[in-house]
Amino acid sequence: MQPAERRYVLTLSCPDRPGIVAAVSTFLATFDGWIVEASHHADAAVGQFFMRQEVRASTVPFDLTELRGQFSELAAQYDMTWAIHDTAAPPRTVFLCSKQDHCVVDLLHRWRTGDLPCELVAVVSNHEDMRSFVDWHGVPYHHLPVPAGSIDDKRPAFDRLRDLLRDLEADTIVLARYMQILPPDLCDAWPNRVLNIHHSFLPSFAGGKPYHRAFERGVKLVGATCHYVTAELDAGPIIEQDVVRVNHADAIDDMVRRGRDVERRVLAEGVRLHLERRVLVHGNKTVVFH
């Protein structure tokens, strides 16, 4: 859970070699920076090192700009890809939804009760249905219809969506059963910052109608997958997955009902992990520091 206490979150990855932990922790120790939580991972297969550190902001004797400046010298020595985020400036986040509202209702509740550390700047939908519900939460609602038809037919709508997201200065975009396939340029504009929930245990049943196909195949579990969106459909880095048991007595509608529970849970967990800067992407895989 994101703490009330203000923290700086350092995330980095670099080629693995001895001395990285010593260098970073010595850097923090020089000014008595208090590490509240620390996680490392060395991926032997690719020779890459990953790290996440949470430091009490009150123990850092200078401001964020100075902290970044000082760290950048160290980072250069080790060829690090890195970031330092301030929990006092949580990601500007937009939820996109459609008519099936179980995921967005769940996310709104978690946001309202403090489980999702973000600044929720808007909910965008291709339908009007959820306006008054979102209004109740005090969150701006944007109705942006997307026509049926081909990619070309939808192009103007997606251009408006991209402009809207830019105007909102969105950092993180959550597709909460949005039911539209984003065009590649939109995915590319927010790399590893657009999260989707797919209603199957990927890579099984990528694409449309996964519950129908699960029913046809006679599987005994159905699942859900939270992943970053990339230009290739349902093929981006996986953040979180889970499954629920079904049996022969479950018709497709029952699978859909049982699946809703796991979709909600998996998306919420994936979004929380992302917002807390616990997900590092390398190639098409994620390191998730729970």
Next chain:
Amino acid sequence: MQPAERRYVLTLSCPDRPGIVAAVSTFLATFDGWIVEASHHADAAVGQFFMRQEVRASTVPFDLTELRGQFSELAAQYDMTWAIHDTAAPPRTVFLCSKQDHCVVDLLHRWRTGDLPCELVAVVSNHEDMRSFVDWHGVPYHHLPVPAGSIDDKRPAFDRLRDLLRDLEADTIVLARYMQILPPDLCDAWPNRVLNIHHSFLPSFAGGKPYHRAFERGVKLVGATCHYVTAELDAGPIIEQDVVRVNHADAIDDMVRRGRDVERRVLAEGVRLHLERRVLVHGNKTVVFH
């Protein structure tokens, strides 16, 4: 758990219509047959009805042949596919294994402690490794090498295997990580009576090296699937599945280790369900009366 008490197990399927349950239960009630366990399922999508009844043998006032004879008249009226089995004559079963022995060791233990109601007539392996372990259990061991190479190269070995299984009068055949793909004629000779454990959550990662491919894809759960073997690889009716959580810190070897646990459990559960006549096959799907 299979009871010490002797029972008759009636399984049937037929086109769905009113009165089936009444007809069957009245048939049993005419001679005060005591139903210990009863399960039904009506599959609305295909209009098919499925039933399983366990009756105390001591409450049936005639022998199995007479019971079958009397029931056959009723069965004909409703166009039933049916069987009546006697728990005193459990299925003659053969385990096939290779060098990876975790599944066969587990099955042998469960058989020895009474969890798997079968007459275990043999263990067959393409290696000698497990002979003395199987000997300790008092079960015949057959070493039947299968050469590397093409289907044609393996043909003579599989012919010998088919002959051996026939000589053993095998009713049920369990591929306990046998690591060989059975030729179609062998699958067809024991339809819905050859059980396999595949080390992935099917339909994901059908075919070879599923853990390697799961690792490449970065999934957060790995699974196992127990299914009936058909001529199409890893595509037969699914009996049981389960998964276990993995994370970025798990190398392929760790996935293999975690996967062994779920393979063992899923195969043992699938085999038990089959042996207790709880699995009814319809098309490429199963009805499993737990």
Next chain:
Amino acid sequence: MQPAERRYVLTLSCPDRPGIVAAVSTFLATFDGWIVEASHHADAAVGQFFMRQEVRASTVPFDLTELRGQFSELAAQYDMTWAIHDTAAPPRTVFLCSKQDHCVVDLLHRWRTGDLPCELVAVVSNHEDMRSFVDWHGVPYHHLPVPAGSIDDKRPAFDRLRDLLRDLEADTIVLARYMQILPPDLCDAWPNRVLNIHHSFLPSFAGGKPYHRAFERGVKLVGATCHYVTAELDAGPIIEQDVVRVNHADAIDDMVRRGRDVERRVLAEGVRLHLERRVLVHGNKTVVFH
């Protein structure tokens, strides 16, 4: 899932003996009543038989009163405790909640989307907080404050609550983290019709502050239990339970957060099973026909 199609749901229990299934199914077959779903259970330990049947209302050639009348003769012969419910007249249900709103928000969503087959007649709370949210759902909201203090201090409030529930003709009452212990007379007035969610895996940590005590004990899983409320605190018949993994890094607040998910899910599942008449109580235990 509760079907759109109208059904009669027959539930019964009686001393076990041969012929019960035949008698009931023959009764239904005389008028070609179409059984959509049937479940039985014989409890060998106590010699009791339990049954649930769902019949298509359109296949019953007379009305509910007549159906009950005809069945009552059969029921008397077998000494049955029984009921026949009409899915067109779902239980009049009241949700009781307090400040922690995750359960009631979840139940409202499921009710709104058709997952909970009930007539939701009111939400009652000892606080005003949720009024406008409940209003949005078009459900009456009753603010009924309960003072801090002794049972005697709370007595007048609980008398008003009992009167309110009677005025509302409540059939089923759901304590959605209500945070008040109902006095015995209230529990007794709705036997096996008041459902509670307790935030532990009972019988562990019955009573107050279960997460604190789970943290102190250092357990590796925390759970939730949906049960019928009886005069003895947290000791009524259990309907549904589940758990979620925690570890040393989880502070009490984290346990609370993880626990909310499982509370929501377990309560919703327990309420659905109850509303669909799938829960039969015998002594202090439940038979649940999933």
Next chain:
Amino acid sequence: MQPAERRYVLTLSCPDRPGIVAAVSTFLATFDGWIVEASHHADAAVGQFFMRQEVRASTVPFDLTELRGQFSELAAQYDMTWAIHDTAAPPRTVFLCSKQDHCVVDLLHRWRTGDLPCELVAVVSNHEDMRSFVDWHGVPYHHLPVPAGSIDDKRPAFDRLRDLLRDLEADTIVLARYMQILPPDLCDAWPNRVLNIHHSFLPSFAGGKPYHRAFERGVKLVGATCHYVTAELDAGPIIEQDVVRVNHADAIDDMVRRGRDVERRVLAEGVRLHLERRVLVHGNKTVVFH
């Protein structure tokens, strides 16, 4: 999974303060020690810091004695409780079992296939039953009968057991369903090095006949708990727990059967975590670095 590659495993705990990670990692960095895996935990509630580091032995330019000597100076500064273990000298381990053999059979298989990094010096049982099975594994078997009766009656047997364990220079003792309550002096002689599997989800159903009591209470899940043995029965620090679903149709025998699976799995996981030095005890709780 314990690697073939030789490693030194450093575990420590000390009062929390800034600079610990820097001090330890700098110590290792001075000689280019390669950290393969690192885990920390700061317990805010008690102000205690915990750490585990795995270092490639080949990157340490002196022997274990020298490494310990050098580290002891640092350890003294931070008031650490610490240890450095060599994976080339795995714990001398003894399994204790009785007639119910599912746990010991499972542990022996995992040991044989390399999943449990220990030197298995003996299996001790109060019965002869498992002798030839253990012999097959090439592990010494000791039959040490324990009479029925009071603690006093059993005293001589437990004295012999203690002497035997001392003669065997046992480091770790695993009670694999041993079915005897060890006297306090034996528990105290191997503090946090005697592991037990209890067949319930503790703290529920501590003491005898947990499945019977779970059945009476009507719980919907049964569990198992691996914990360190202390003088107070079933109250020691918990290492690992898990549960499995049961329902009304499960008689006590079915619960026992389903429970065996989870007992096996939980004990094996707890033993592996302990042997890999992943479990640090603080008070009556554990920090487990998975």
